[in-house]
Amino acid sequence: MYPKKVAQDTAKVLQSYLTYQAVRTIIEQLSETNPTQAIWLSQYSSTNKIQDGEAYLNGLMTENKELVLRIMTVREHLAEQVLEFLPEMVRTGISQANVEHRRQLLERLTQ
Template identity: 65%
Template sequence: MNLKQIAKDTARTLQSYLTYQALRTVMAQLSETNPPLSIWLHNFSAGKVQDGEVYLEQLFREKPDLALRIMTVREHIVEEVADFLPEMVRAGIQQANMEQRRQHLERMTQLSLSNVSLELGEQASSDPNLDNLSS
């Protein structure tokens, strides 16, 4: 396990996600101030934001002012969330893991209980002495 590579990949994924969030913010702003440009940006961006840096390179070729605006918003977002993000991710993963384990345990115990019920049902139907108990 290469932890340094995992950290790099995670950072790159987070950068792309923040680019996407910045794009959504800019499109929302433009929809109020310049709807035709918002529509253009929406159409241009469709399916291109998987890699935020590649997306921004493409946008720079078409509309540099929008690329700069998205980069500015992205930088603002990261400044606002960067301080508490590591703890939120850590706590979120711990909570999600606990919930997954709980659900798994519930499924296992339900399976075990249903198997026991089935076995008891089969024993009751095959044991003639149990039929006489109700008389």
């Protein structure tokens, strides 16, 4: 097992997910203040690979620099709010899920 590689891959996935959440937040905000831009960002996001947050931002940079700055700001804010709780939540979630899966497995084995 390569814990450092797993951690790097996990961090990249989380970073992309926070980018996605930032975009969703901004689309929601824009739908109230600037519906045209909200529609544009929503359409842009549906046709560009938001699964890779960094590639998404690089592509958006050529289209709308202001939105890129806004997304980065919101993403950073989300990271500050979430990352404090994440390690314990992940450990607890995995532990509880494993207990439940083991219980189900034992039930199936004893039937």
